[in-house]
Amino acid sequence: MLSQLIWWSSIALEIALLVGGLRSRLANRFPVFYGYVGFVVLQDLVSFFAFEWSPGVYKGIYWVTEFAGLAIGSLVVFEICKVSLAAYPGTARMARNALAIVFLAAVAKGFPTSAGWQPTSTALEMERALRTVQAAAILALVALFLVYSIPFGRNLRGIMLGYGLFIGERVICLTFLSQQNHDFWFYAYSASYIAALGLWLGHLWSYQPSPQPNICVQLEKDYQRIAAATRRRLQETSAYLRRVVRS
Amino acid sequence: MIELSSLIVGVALLLLLMAAATKGWLASRQSEPRLAASEEDATEPCPEEFVNRVFSRRDWEFVRGLKAGSIERLFEQERKRVALVWVRQTSAMVRTVVREHAQATRQSKNLEFSTEINIFAQFLMLMGVCGILSVAIQIAGPLWLGDLAHFAQRLAQRVAKLQESFQAGVLANTGEAGSA
Numbered sequence: 001m002l003s004q005l006i007w008w009s010s011i012a013l014e015i016a017l018l019v020g021g022l023r024s025r026l027a028n029r030f031p032v033f034y035g036y037v038g039f040v041v042l043q044d045l046v047s048f049f050a051f052e053w054s055p056g057v058y059k060g061i062y063w064v065t066e067f068a069g070l071a072i073g074s075l076v077v078f079e080i081c082k083v084s085l086a087a088y089p090g091t092a093r094m095a096r097n098a099l100a101i102v103f104l105a106a107v108a109k110g111f112p113t114s115a116g117w118q119p120t121s122t123a124l125e126m127e128r129a130l131r132t133v134q135a136a137a138i139l140a141l142v143a144l145f146l147v148y149s150i151p152f153g154r155n156l157r158g159i160m161l162g163y164g165l166f167i168g169e170r171v172i173c174l175t176f177l178s179q180q181n182h183d184f185w186f187y188a189y190s191a192s193y194i195a196a197l198g199l200w201l202g203h204l205w206s207y208q209p210s211p212q213p214n215i216c217v218q219l220e221k222d223y224q225r226i227a228a229a230t231r232r233r234l235q236e237t238s239a240y241l242r243r244v245v246r247s
Numbered sequence: 248m249i250e251l252s253s254l255i256v257g258v259a260l261l262l263l264l265m266a267a268a269t270k271g272w273l274a275s276r277q278s279e280p281r282l283a284a285s286e287e288d289a290t291e292p293c294p295e296e297f298v299n300r301v302f303s304r305r306d307w308e309f310v311r312g313l314k315a316g317s318i319e320r321l322f323e324q325e326r327k328r329v330a331l332v333w334v335r336q337t338s339a340m341v342r343t344v345v346r347e348h349a350q351a352t353r354q355s356k357n358l359e360f361s362t363e364i365n366i367f368a369q370f371l372m373l374m375g376v377c378g379i380l381s382v383a384i385q386i387a388g389p390l391w392l393g394d395l396a397h398f399a400q401r402l403a404q405r406v407a408k409l410q411e412s413f414q415a416g417v418l419a420n421t422g423e424a425g426s427a
Contacts, residue, residue, distance in 0.1 A: 094363060097360045
């Protein structure tokens, strides 16, 4: 009963989100994100009818569409990165390096030791491993956005917060979820998407422009000068702290 | 093992998103210019002579000479408060330096990953020192901080000497083994 409620409320919220996106023309600005939401609506409807028709077929459809959703979701992360950092090439470069490090670390950690990447591991273990990599990538991006004070418009902030919340919740639920029992974590796993949908609906009902940077682009050689000045100021503060405490 | 790392990543992501949401919410509320100057606006460090006085025991010895318990307690409370304000000001100054750096360089096309990581590590170290100082002042008070710093320094020197003598011993042993 609770599963049915989660299922139908997800579909209703997704359709409301899509209608809102088409009405406000936000779907043109964030095509990958709205494509992802459209895909999930389709996934939910197909899964529902498959479940009614044959539970065996449903299992196969569920896992195939779940992994396809995971791949399209990764494209949403790239869209957030591309749109938010379009005016900040320096931070975009840092983001590319940070993402490369996250993926290399995931590959290095996953291949030799864990069950996450082996052919014998279950679909659930695979999903947990892949979602963890996705969560680590979003974590690195959000940390960069905070450090470099990247200004976000309401719409883009909503997409990032909603998708991050969904992935964070999923990773936590997948850690405790068991395939046999329909316990709290099973319902929390299903309901995590509803929380994200609520956030998206609140932030994406109407278009709000993103704030543009008002500082002119620095000359190429200026970076070295600024970085040297920052390091000098931090070293001076460090020496100042040492002198005061030891006095 | 992967379950634990997944859990840590998931919780860290949710906490960071909360920080991002709070920052965005605060930024949307701070559209009007702030009137009052605060500790967060600090750009220059407090004069060293003044700060040395806060951590100095000279005034404390004078107050103790008065043999009045209430004045001693008041003095300690006030000194602690001033010392904590100084730590907060210093950490705000460090944050301002890094914020200004980030705002100036985020548009630069030739931003260097290693330099940025280096600056960020320096920033984290300074924030850690400020955090430790704050806890030490809360626990021991500013008057004993100098003694604590000297004790830590002596301890570090002793550990370094021990390590040197241990390394010398290991090298001597390997030399003897090699010649035998």
